[in-house]
Amino acid sequence: MKKFCLAVLILLGMLIAGCSNDSGSSDNASYPERQIELVVPFAAGGGVDLAARAVAEYLSKEWGQSIVVTNKTGGGGIVGAQYALKEAKPDGYTVLVNNNSSTTMYEAGTSNPTITSKDNKFVSRIAEASLTYAVKEDAEWESFKEFSDWVKANPEELTWASVGPAGFSSFGVAEWLDSIGVDYKNTSMVSSEGASDSTAKVAGGHVILAVHNVGEVYSLAESGKIKILAVQSSERSPLYPDVPTVEEEGFTGLTVKWWTGLSFAADVPDEIVEKWDEAIAEMEQDKAFIKELEKIKLEPSYLNSEDFTQAVKEETERYTKLAETTGIRK
Numbered sequence: 479m480k481k482f483c484l485a486v487l488i489l490l491g492m493l494i495a496g497c498s499n500d501s502g503s504s505d506n507a508s509y510p511e512r513q514i515e516l517v518v519p520f521a522a523g524g525g526v527d528l529a530a531r532a533v534a535e536y537l538s539k540e541w542g543q544s545i546v547v548t549n550k551t552g553g554g555g556i557v558g559a560q561y562a563l564k565e566a567k568p569d570g571y572t573v574l575v576n577n578n579s580s581t582t583m584y585e586a587g588t589s590n591p592t593i594t595s596k597d598n599k600f601v602s603r604i605a606e607a608s609l610t611y612a613v614k615e616d617a618e619w620e621s622f623k624e625f626s627d628w629v630k631a632n633p634e635e636l637t638w639a640s641v642g643p644a645g646f647s648s649f650g651v652a653e654w655l656d657s658i659g660v661d662y663k664n665t666s667m668v669s670s671e672g673a674s675d676s677t678a679k680v681a682g683g684h685v686i687l688a689v690h691n692v693g694e695v696y697s698l699a700e701s702g703k704i705k706i707l708a709v710q711s712s713e714r715s716p717l718y719p720d721v722p723t724v725e726e727e728g729f730t731g732l733t734v735k736w737w738t739g740l741s742f743a744a745d746v747p748d749e750i751v752e753k754w755d756e757a758i759a760e761m762e763q764d765k766a767f768i769k770e771l772e773k774i775k776l777e778p779s780y781l782n783s784e785d786f787t788q789a790v791k792e793e794t795e796r797y798t799k800l801a802e803t804t805g806i807r808k
Contacts, residue, residue: 509570509750513544517566518575519558520641521672522549525694528774529605529738530575536767537757547575551671554642555580556593563597568743570750574598577738578797579645582790586797587644587806595790596744601751602758603739603781603789605771607691608711609650610718612704614680622708622727626658633664638687639676640667644806647676649797650689650710650734652804657729662804680704691736692717693775710734717775733796737779739786755783 516534518527527549534545550558559580566572574580581598585591611622619625629636633655640647652662668685670676673694679685681703688695688704692715698704699718708724709715710732724732740758742751761767762780771778781789801807 507749509753510541510543512571513546514570515566515572516545516547516575517558517562517572518547518549519551519555519562519580520549520577521551521674523674524672525605525607525691525736525774525776526575526577526738527672528693529771529776532767532770532774533575533604533740533758533761535770536761536764540757540761554584554640554645556584556642559584559593563593563741563743566743568745570742570746572743573601573754574741575738576741577646577736578649578734578793579641581741582793582797583646583649584642584644585794587648587801587808589808595787595794598741598790599744599746599751599783600787600790601740601742601754601783603737603779603786604758604762605738605776606779607693607736607776608709608715609689609734609736610692610695610709610715610721611654611707611724612677612680612688612690612695612699613686613707614683615702615705617686617705619707622722622724622729625707626654626727626729629655629665630658630660633660634666636665636687637668637685638665638689639670639679639685640689641670641672641676643667643808644801646734646736647689648806649800651687652806653732653734653800654689654724654729656800656804657731662806677704691776696775738776739781751783 516530518530520526530547534547538545550561562572562574585594638651655662673690676688677695677698680688681698699706706718706721708727709721710724762778768778
């Protein structure tokens, strides 16, 4: 009788465990069942923020669940990243909308980063955009080469805006300065909350240079508040057909390019990551979504989870070398 009772108890335990496992699988299969938060670690109005809102609009319709965008600024994108990757519950209902500044550049430019690629489970890359060099509309320089020559002669007078010492703008500036033989440390960075803040500082004459993507500077350039000296791409931007590329101005080897993508905390279940990746892949083929990207001046640039992860790894290695060479890394 004792052996029989023991066998029954073991069988019951196995059935309970099986039910528990089935329940967990069911939970992930029915995901999402409630509101999702997209965390943007930069100020509203910038490229990351606008891309996040386009994603939220598309997926909320596809999944029939509310998706809200929350801006958590500070620390060059790290305050928001810390919240999404380490503070929020890793259940798939908090998603980080990141870019170079909060991933590859932060890790490459910081000696003891609090967030690394290992803390991210990368989902998909969404979009890219070329870098631009912008100054105040009535600034004395008429070309990027003329401006660069002035910087070479007066490096201590150059001020430029960035979300942090290891932000996107910082790496763009550092790579350019290195190419013209100017010590990055002899110039001055002015902190900003994001692209909209940076460009406003330039338009107001508080900072000389803003380095952001083509879309983030478009409105102020279009309204005549700032002027674009050069676009960092292989071809001229359709947004600025009269603005030369950096190569046309005689500069080669400048590679920094802006991107934005999604990631989860490392402990989020793989099934949820796969569901997001599949949805993003379909989204990037949707004509309405592509039109939304065009409106915010971004180029669709989908990478799946595996390829995105590898691209981040390679970019981190490349930017680490740049950070060590130029003095970005502290």
